[in-house]
Amino acid sequence: MAIRQIEILKQVSATVEGTFGNLSRDQLNWKPGPDRWSIAQCLDHLIRTNEGYLSQLAEISLGIKRKSLWERLPFLPAIFGKMLLKASHPEAQGKMKAPKAFEPLQSNLPAEITGHFLAHNRALIRQYEKLPQGNLASYRLTSPASKVIVLRLEDVVQLLPAHEQRHLQQALRVMQTEEFPG
Numbered sequence: 001m002a003i004r005q006i007e008i009l010k011q012v013s014a015t016v017e018g019t020f021g022n023l024s025r026d027q028l029n030w031k032p033g034p035d036r037w038s039i040a041q042c043l044d045h046l047i048r049t050n051e052g053y054l055s056q057l058a059e060i061s062l063g064i065k066r067k068s069l070w071e072r073l074p075f076l077p078a079i080f081g082k083m084l085l086k087a088s089h090p091e092a093q094g095k096m097k098a099p100k101a102f103e104p105l106q107s108n109l110p111a112e113i114t115g116h117f118l119a120h121n122r123a124l125i126r127q128y129e130k131l132p133q134g135n136l137a138s139y140r141l142t143s144p145a146s147k148v149i150v151l152r153l154e155d156v157v158q159l160l161p162a163h164e165q166r167h168l169q170q171a172l173r174v175m176q177t178e179e180f181p182g
Contacts, residue, residue, distance in 0.1 A: 002157050032174055
């Protein structure tokens with residue numbers, strides 16, 4: 001299962017590098033409206049979201065992840081996993097408000113945000129490659145946004161690449177806006 005997700009992460013990285021890699025700081029930070037995100041903010045949001053899961057993925061890979069009290073409750077992971085997968089799917093309609101923990105830090109990010117995203121994605125791919133084979137449903141992770149949001153590892157493995165695809169599409173729409181600075 002993780003092999004397909006790794007390919008999606010690699011495809012997102014290749015598109016980000018090829019499409020946004022040579023954009024200027026002004027282009028990366030240009031917003032189509034005051035309440036809309038720039039390309040840089042989309043990338044920053046993905047970094048901030050995925051970062052919160054990296055240490056937990058590493059703990060699972062090393063066999064040292066301990067379940068929190070919330071992670072021991074059997075019904076929570078299935079509920080949250082299905083809900084977040086549906087909402088983060090690239091084809092999902094409508095906007096979702098990002099949790100405070102995942103909001104971009106600022107709107108004037110450095111041009112190096114593209115390189116930061118690519119380095120971060122390489123780290124995420126390395127963690128995916130180290131995950132145990134077999135029944136991923138038995139592992140639990142806590143969302144960095146809230147300790148009561150508990151997810152099965154198999155859902156997180158699908159969620160993060162789908163979320164990246166969703167925000168890649170958002171960033172591409174920003175670049176396709178007629179007013180986008182050339």
